[in-house]
Amino acid sequence: MELIIASQNQNKLVEFKKILGDKINLFSLSEIGLNQEIPENEKTIKKNAMFKAKFVNIQTGKNVFADDTGLEIDSLNGEPGVYSARYSGVKRNSDKNIELVLTKLKNKSNRNSRFKTIISLILDGKSVNFEGVVEGKITEEKRGNNGFGYDPIFQPNGYASTFGEMSLKEKNKISHRSIAINKMVQYLKENNLL
Numbered sequence: 792m793e794l795i796i797a798s799q800n801q802n803k804l805v806e807f808k809k810i811l812g813d814k815i816n817l818f819s820l821s822e823i824g825l826n827q828e829i830p831e832n833e834k835t836i837k838k839n840a841m842f843k844a845k846f847v848n849i850q851t852g853k854n855v856f857a858d859d860t861g862l863e864i865d866s867l868n869g870e871p872g873v874y875s876a877r878y879s880g881v882k883r884n885s886d887k888n889i890e891l892v893l894t895k896l897k898n899k900s901n902r903n904s905r906f907k908t909i910i911s912l913i914l915d916g917k918s919v920n921f922e923g924v925v926e927g928k929i930t931e932e933k934r935g936n937n938g939f940g941y942d943p944i945f946q947p948n949g950y951a952s953t954f955g956e957m958s959l960k961e962k963n964k965i966s967h968r969s970i971a972i973n974k975m976v977q978y979l980k981e982n983n984l985l
């Protein structure tokens with residue numbers, strides 16, 4: 792089956808393609824000639840994901856899914872959360888975002904956090920959401936150069952490595968995004984679409 796993924800984020804595209812393999816024929820926005828940036832102004836991760844999917848579905852009339860992800864840190868009252876991409880004020884500047892998180896967590900002993908992904912799927916006009924959560928800790932300093940975003944400071948519970956120190960294959964086995972996407976795959980199978 793064919794699905795459009797409502798994202799311009801190349802890192803996410805790579806992850807999605809790797810997780811989905813050839814089960815789904817995935818088209819990125821640039822592949823269908825939609826090059827405008829989709830607004831992400833909602834107040835929750837779920838609303839952002841739903842908005843992005845709807846935005847592309849209205850423009851193309853095609854089946855589409857969008858994901859929105861946030862890093863929630865307990866001792867920062869759930870920040871950066873829905874503001875994860877622009878936490879430092881500079882949109883998608885991961886170095887600055889990481890720096891700000893580490894500064895705010897200086898001397899804080901509770902470093903519990905989680906990545907949360909919501910995937911919003913619009914299939915034949917019907918909207919369904921899938922959630923993926925991975926619990927972990929924010930490290931004292933950056934470790935590893937793999938992945939993207941906050942990966943170098945997120946150490947999933949039960950693992951000695953940060954996401955930044957893991958290969959994409961290792962990250963995809965346990966990540967928030969793969970949990971959500973596997974739920975979507977399950978849903979498509981149950982509905983005889985895969």
Ligand code: IMP
Pocket residue numbers: 800831858859860861862875876877883885888938939940941942954966968
């Ligand atoms: P988005 O709005 O879903 O694109 O994601 C918001 C921000 O969360 C991104 O700009 C990244 O900084 C961060 N983020 C999303 N997914 C991940 C991930 O898998 N690892 C690390 N950071 C991520």
